Amino acid sequence: MSESLASGGAGRRIASLSIRVVVTLTLSLGVVIPIPAQTPPRDLTQFSLEDLMNVQVISVSKKEQKLAKTGAAIFVISQEDIRRSGATTIPDLLRMVPGVDVARLDHSNWAVSIRGFSNVYSNKVLVLIDGRSVYHPLFSGVIWYAQDVPLEDIERIEVIRGPGGTVWGANAMNGVINIITKSARDTPGGLIAAGGGTDAQAEGLVQYGGKAGTRGAYRVYGQFSHQGNSDPADAAQPADARRLAQVGFRSDWDLSPHDLLTVQGEYRRVKAGETITGILPQTPAAIGTFADPLRNDGGNILARWTHTFLNGSDVSLQAYFDNSYTSGNGAQDRTNTGNIELAQHSHWGSRNDLVWGLSYRAVAQRFTGNPFVTVNPLQRTDSLYSAFVQDEITLTRTLTLTLGAKFEHNAYTGYENEPGAQLVWAPSSHHTFWASAAKAIRQPSITDQGVHAVETVIALPQGLPGLVTFNGNPHTQAEQLRDFEIGYRAQINRRLSIDVTGFLSFYKDLLTIEPQIPFFEPGPGPAHVVIPFIFEYQAHARDYGVEAFATWNATDRWKISPGFTMLDMSVTRDAASQDSTIELLPGYSPRRSFQVRSFINLGHHFEWDQTLGYTGPLASGNIPGYVRLDTRLGRRLGEFAEFSIVGQNLLAPRHAEFPDFQLIDHMLDQRSVFGKITWRF
Amino acid sequence: MARLLSLFLMLGAPFRLGAEAPAFDEYQVKAAFLYNFAKFVEWPPGTFANATDPIGICIVGQNPFGPALENMVQGKKVGDRTFAVRRFPDTLQASQCQILFIGASEWKRTGALLDAVKSAGVLTVGEFEDFTLLGGIINFRLDGTRVRIQVNLQTAAHARLRISSKLLSLAEIVKKQP
Numbered sequence: 001m002s003e004s005l006a007s008g009g010a011g012r013r014i015a016s017l018s019i020r021v022v023v024t025l026t027l028s029l030g031v032v033i034p035i036p037a038q039t040p041p042r043d044l045t046q047f048s049l050e051d052l053m054n055v056q057v058i059s060v061s062k063k064e065q066k067l068a069k070t071g072a073a074i075f076v077i078s079q080e081d082i083r084r085s086g087a088t089t090i091p092d093l094l095r096m097v098p099g100v101d102v103a104r105l106d107h108s109n110w111a112v113s114i115r116g117f118s119n120v121y122s123n124k125v126l127v128l129i130d131g132r133s134v135y136h137p138l139f140s141g142v143i144w145y146a147q148d149v150p151l152e153d154i155e156r157i158e159v160i161r162g163p164g165g166t167v168w169g170a171n172a173m174n175g176v177i178n179i180i181t182k183s184a185r186d187t188p189g190g191l192i193a194a195g196g197g198t199d200a201q202a203e204g205l206v207q208y209g210g211k212a213g214t215r216g217a218y219r220v221y222g223q224f225s226h227q228g229n230s231d232p233a234d235a236a237q238p239a240d241a242r243r244l245a246q247v248g249f250r251s252d253w254d255l256s257p258h259d260l261l262t263v264q265g266e267y268r269r270v271k272a273g274e275t276i277t278g279i280l281p282q283t284p285a286a287i288g289t290f291a292d293p294l295r296n297d298g299g300n301i302l303a304r305w306t307h308t309f310l311n312g313s314d315v316s317l318q319a320y321f322d323n324s325y326t327s328g329n330g331a332q333d334r335t336n337t338g339n340i341e342l343a344q345h346s347h348w349g350s351r352n353d354l355v356w357g358l359s360y361r362a363v364a365q366r367f368t369g370n371p372f373v374t375v376n377p378l379q380r381t382d383s384l385y386s387a388f389v390q391d392e393i394t395l396t397r398t399l400t401l402t403l404g405a406k407f408e409h410n411a412y413t414g415y416e417n418e419p420g421a422q423l424v425w426a427p428s429s430h431h432t433f434w435a436s437a438a439k440a441i442r443q444p445s446i447t448d449q450g451v452h453a454v455e456t457v458i459a460l461p462q463g464l465p466g467l468v469t470f471n472g473n474p475h476t477q478a479e480q481l482r483d484f485e486i487g488y489r490a491q492i493n494r495r496l497s498i499d500v501t502g503f504l505s506f507y508k509d510l511l512t513i514e515p516q517i518p519f520f521e522p523g524p525g526p527a528h529v530v531i532p533f534i535f536e537y538q539a540h541a542r543d544y545g546v547e548a549f550a551t552w553n554a555t556d557r558w559k560i561s562p563g564f565t566m567l568d569m570s571v572t573r574d575a576a577s578q579d580s581t582i583e584l585l586p587g588y589s590p591r592r593s594f595q596v597r598s599f600i601n602l603g604h605h606f607e608w609d610q611t612l613g614y615t616g617p618l619a620s621g622n623i624p625g626y627v628r629l630d631t632r633l634g635r636r637l638g639e640f641a642e643f644s645i646v647g648q649n650l651l652a653p654r655h656a657e658f659p660d661f662q663l664i665d666h667m668l669d670q671r672s673v674f675g676k677i678t679w680r681f
Numbered sequence: 682m683a684r685l686l687s688l689f690l691m692l693g694a695p696f697r698l699g700a701e702a703p704a705f706d707e708y709q710v711k712a713a714f715l716y717n718f719a720k721f722v723e724w725p726p727g728t729f730a731n732a733t734d735p736i737g738i739c740i741v742g743q744n745p746f747g748p749a750l751e752n753m754v755q756g757k758k759v760g761d762r763t764f765a766v767r768r769f770p771d772t773l774q775a776s777q778c779q780i781l782f783i784g785a786s787e788w789k790r791t792g793a794l795l796d797a798v799k800s801a802g803v804l805t806v807g808e809f810e811d812f813t814l815l816g817g818i819i820n821f822r823l824d825g826t827r828v829r830i831q832v833n834l835q836t837a838a839h840a841r842l843r844i845s846s847k848l849l850s851l852a853e854i855v856k857k858q859p
Contacts, residue, residue, distance in 0.1 A: 044705065044709055044710065044712070044713035044753065045713055045716050045753055045754075045757060047713060049714075049717055049721070049847070049848065049851050050851065052710060052713055052714055052717065052828065053827060053828065053829065053830075053851060054827065055705055055710050055827070055828070056705070056826045056827065185810065185811065186810070254792070254811070254814070254815070256792070257791075257792025257793050257795065257796050257815055257816070258790075258792055258793050306789070308789040308790045308792070308793060309790070309793070314789055314790075
């Protein structure tokens with residue numbers, strides 16, 4: 001979990017508070033924890049000040065020490081990982097995390113999932129940017145094409161696999177992706193980055209930061225990113241070009257020695273697209289393939305204040321407002337979200353580290369349908385109240401028990417609770433064993449409850465057209481998870497660390513699509529038969545899996561990080577269900593994947609990095625397994641500039657990563673080369 | 682797949698990867714700096730009760746040094762003074778400290794801790810970027826794999842400490858904020 005999570009800070013959900021300090025400490029998670037007994041025996045007190053300044057140190061931040069003792073499956077992507085990955089988008093970055101499945105459907109659509117249930121509208125992972133939830137309430141998923149943060153400004157990305165509902169609440173069901181940007185204090189000066197490559201890519205970033213008076217710091221930036229359509233040779237009518245323009249700012253203030261204030265915001269305009277094979281937008285209803293332009297415009301503003309008491313306890317208050325407009329296939333959605341949360345952290349005696357928090361969220365949605373898709377009601381405003389409490393109890397010097405629960409009230413299913421427990425045993429500073437049990441839910445969305453969609457038209461034997469419709473269920477239920485995990489982390493020696501997690505997850509009340517009785521309708525349009533389906537919650541699943549990764553500093557210049565993921569999903573419909581398609585669900589997630597990342601410092605300011613990854617086949621949709629090889633050659637040019645060239649998918653000219661999904665036609669991922677130059681001043 | 686993997690490994694192999702330079706634990710080095718500070722800092726008159734009164738090095742909150750600091754200064758002397766390493770939960774007992782180390786784990790309350798000792802003639806030492814801005818005197822900054830020292834002269838003067846030019850010549854001088 002996050003630094004603040006692990007340390008029991010009040011900023012548990014407001015984790016980015018810790019940035020301004022942690023950035024000065026943090027090297028990548030892979031840095032080896034020194035073992036005192038093996039450190040050189042020379043007496044440092046004989047060293048002069050000059051000598052001390054030239055001594056090489058091996059450091060491990062507090063955060064890493066805390067992470068090593070966290071009772072959850074966590075992976076941290078550091079700024080160094082980001083810089084050396086050659087990735088240009090956030091989903092691309094997430095490919096490096098074991099247990100996270102990233103598949104690109106086209107240049108605009110991604111299926112990003114944790115521990116199965118892979119889906120373009122993946123709704124079991126919570127994604128936060130600086131404590132602001134970016135899942136879209138229309139379908140409780142993330143619109144990935146609309147999410148961008150200047151990658152240079154990311155302090156770290158914490159990925160927690162497994163339920164995080166105890167602290168993070170509904171939708172943190174299979175995991176949490178927590179993107180944390182740097183404090184404005186850490187980004188002084190100017191930054192210009194520009195890149196371009198094959199596969200019709202171009203991107204640019206202009207940023208400037210500085211001090212605001214004596215107590216504050218700020219940065220402002222503007223960025224754009226463009227990627228053209230996929231190769232027409234791969235698919236009919238590719239229309240997946242994505243164009244993003246975004247401006248933003250962040251400011252951090254020391255109001256007093258006790259008070260920190262952060263204010264940040266951004267505004268973006270995004271045009272994207274996809275190719276749909278479905279009902280043509282004109283009536284009479286017929287099936288065809290056509291381009292579907294997508295759009296997302298939006299902005300947000302966030303403020304966070306933390307007050308720290310002399311005794312080490314603290315309280316923080318965060319509020320944000322988020323506005324977004326989304327359109328696609330002739331339908332439009334406008335969503336305004338207001339969120340406020342309070343968290344307090346204190347020590348109780350010498351054994352209890354207690355955190356509690358309250359939050360309130362209001363979501364106002366307005367939907368404009370097209371002839372085939374509408375929701376009922378078109379306009380609604382919902383409230384979400386929640387409270388959580390978590391206590392970290394030091395049982396003995398080596399044993400820690402954390403108990404917590406979140407209580408929420410949402411507009412769809414009323415009261416929900418999400419308790420969890422973690423036991424951590426750290427017999428020495430180099431070995432940590434942990435076990436956890438938790439309950440989590442997915443809160444339904446407006447789509448679950450009120451959608452009415454004409455999904456497709458089929459020809460019936462009687463000569464009449466049949467309209468297949470999907471309908472929301474007024475009596476929605478929350479999908480439920482009960483999850484059990486064990487893990488082991490070890491610092492084997494100065495150069496090698498490993499992390500292994502095993503999990504066993506039981507889901508119930510999973511969403512199914514159940515047929516209802518067909519009926520004849522004389523109009524509108526030609527006479528037809530309606531074949532309705534309704535959402536029910538009549539499936540359950542049993543998943544288990546293993547995720548493992550290691551960091552091996554083979555030499556001082558060469559680091560190797562292998563990772564491995566195994567997932568076994570078994571989804572079964574309840575006796576009452578007729579939805580046999582639910583059993584195809586496991587086939588959308590690879591059962592095995594592994595990757596090896598290699599980072600080499602060649603000398604003369606050259607870096608050479610590679611990622612070789614294998615992703616297993618997807619049985620549903622007939623996607624063969626594939627191997628990706630990405631490589632990056634980077635060179636620092638003096639103190640202020642850096643040049644890099646990145647080759648992606650080098651082993652094959654193209655491959656598919658995900659099948660056609662619902663109506664969206666999939667495109668192929670191309671072999672590509674991308675060059676980038678970064679200049680700081 | 683196996684062929685690919687061996688290819689991948691071979692790609693890295695032709696490069697002769699550098700010999701390993703000896704490296705020390707970050708906190709051993711920082712402990713050695715603390716020891717050195719005692720030699721290069723002059724405390725205001727009246728700080729010590731007598732000529733052999735030990736130099737108090739205090740750690741507030743969590744101790745990142747493990748036993749390294751105690752081991753390092755054990756039996757060492759600066760002039761006639763030995764060292765006494767002490768640990769405190771806060772700065773209320775700061776009168777027993779000549780050097781006060783505030784670790785990064787205490788960052789949230791650093792401002793408040795510093796506020797309490799700013800005129801007490803204590804050499805405050807920290808290890809995160811804003812430490813000197815918050816009123817700390819010496820800060821350890823990590824520059825890649827090397828430890829650098831930042832000194833805030835105004836806060837040092839306010840605490841009536843004299844820092845030798847030898848130490849200052851090696852340090853980065855930072856401006857105080859009001």
